[in-house]
Amino acid sequence: MPASWATRIPETSEMQEGHAARASPHPKQSSWVVDKTLSTASNLAQLLPTATVLAFQSLSPSFTRRGECYATNRELTYVLIALSAVSCAFFSITDSLVGADNKLYYGVATLRGLYVFNCNGANEEERRRVLGDLEEYRLRPLDCVHAVFAVLVFLTIALGDAMVQHCLFPDSRPNTRELLVNLPLGAGVVSTLVFMLFPTSRKGIGYTNVTPTSR
DSSP states (O other): OHHHHHHTOOOOHHHHHHHHHHHSHHHHHHHHHHHHHHHHHHHHHTTSOHHHHHHHHHHHHHHTGGGOOOHHHHHHHHHHHHHHHHHHHHHHTEEEEEOTTSOEEEEEEETTEEEESSOOOSSHHHHHHHHOOOGGGOOOHHHHHHHHHHHHHHHHHHHTOHHHHHHHOTTOOHHHHHHHHHHHHHHHHHHHHHHHHSOOOOOOTTOSSOOOEEO
């Protein structure tokens, strides 16, 4: 009788809280990590060319077959990531300006100055009158730093995508998956510090919230 009575003793509030704490840490923790990862990835995407990010986000579900990919899909995904990374590096050294004729001009920085794409000046004197001195837009070491970190930020976003992870790393162990999930958090802090400490004056092609320089 005492034994049967003991089985009917209701659990105390401390016991119930203990069971709940043991039963639910993993879902809450996983949800927190996913939310933080998505938030960080969204913030990092603002540091990249909009067109490149949109193109990758549009093509990756099809290229990876939403994570259930074949060998061909894996190769296509590698190509997509590589081309997008090159695009991020290229657009990091582009610039834009408003000429004396109030038209918007785009170009890429070189060691000798800015090579403008869409200027149809008849001669060098006409181009200089409209565009001014383009040597001040020449390529600098800081541009290379920004290009490297732009590629790093993109790779962080790309490898942090669940579909890309399942496609490229289908047999990865839990430790590897944890690294891929938490990588955007660490890379976000480092990249943000670099872009804050070493800001660029470039108004590159495809970047948001930039106002071209007026001549």
